Amino acid sequence: SSELTQDPAVSVALGQTVRITCQGDSLRNYYASWYQQKPGQAPVLVVYHKNNRPSGIPDRFSGSSSGNTASLTITGAQAEDEADYYCYSRDSSGNHVFGTGTKVTVL
Amino acid sequence: EVQLVESGGGSVQPGGSLRLSCVASGFTFSTYAMHWVRQAPGKGLEYVSAISSNGVTTYYATSVKGRFTISRDNSKNTLYLQMGSLRAEDMAVYYCAREIGDYYDSSVDYWGQGTLVTVSS
Numbered sequence: 001s002s003e004l005t006q007d008p009a010v011s012v013a014l015g016q017t018v019r020i021t022c023q024g025d026s027l028r029n030y031y032a033s034w035y036q037q038k039p040g041q042a043p044v045l046v047v048y049h050k051n052n053r054p055s056g057i058p059d060r061f062s063g064s065s066s067g068n069t070a071s072l073t074i075t076g077a078q079a080e081d082e083a084d085y086y087c088y089s090r091d092s093s094g095n096h097v098f099g100t101g102t103k104v105t106v107l
Numbered sequence: 108e109v110q111l112v113e114s115g116g117g118s119v120q121p122g123g124s125l126r127l128s129c130v131a132s133g134f135t136f137s138t139y140a141m142h143w144v145r146q147a148p149g150k151g152l153e154y155v156s157a158i159s160s161n162g163v164t165t166y167y168a169t170s171v172k173g174r175f176t177i178s179r180d181n182s183k184n185t186l187y188l189q190m191g192s193l194r195a196e197d198m199a200v201y202y203c204a205r206e207i208g209d210y211y212d213s214s215v216d217y218w219g220q221g222t223l224v225t226v227s228s
Contacts, residue, residue, distance in 0.1 A: 029211065030211050042219065042220055043202070045214060045215065045216050048207070054216060086152050088152075096168075098151060
């Protein structure tokens with residue numbers, strides 16, 4: 001089982017803000033990155049290194065971290081943001097691990 | 108343009124073996140660590156294995172340790188995953204991905220399209 005825990009599902013009204021969290025004790029020592037995955041597609045990196053976005057990722061995606069929790073915030077969610085989101089970091093033994101994933105529904 | 112193209116997936120019986128390949132292009136392959144990540148049908152992402160840029164250091168998830176071997180040929184810009192003693196729970200889409208960052212802050216920034224491994228009798 002994953003040592004990084006995410007809420008299974010969240011919903012957000014179009015244009016509103018949603019925060020997706022990733023909890024784990026190892027996050028006190030390691031940074032998390034965030035991935036968006038749409039059905040039938042490979043994951044896409046959306047936030048890395050605290051709060052950096054790869055080229056082409058809209059600035060409505062932002063990352064933050066506090067204590068044992070990393071967060072991905074979508075400010076002004078769009079219909080195309082509906083997807084599964086995963087955090088990725090290391091566990092307490094230093095092994096790479098994904099979070100359990102969060103399904104985001106845009107209403 | 109960075110590209111990662113996996114191949115080698117297919118159907119195999121329980122206990123069988125399979126070797127996946129991932130050909131990289133558009134970047135200096137020999138300077139990046141690489142990962143294999145898998146996703147079982149309807150399930151979340153699962154880290155499988157990683158290898159350092161020079162191939163000297165390898166890492167494995169507990170679920171595959173002793174059964175899978177990751178390797179790379181930097182002269183061919185190719186990453187491999189040799190899978191043995193396959194089980195039903197190994198059935199998944201397998202992705203290769205490029206790592207960026209350092210030990211405390213690593214991410215995977217480019218992914219292949221994935222290759223499907225089916226384990227069934």
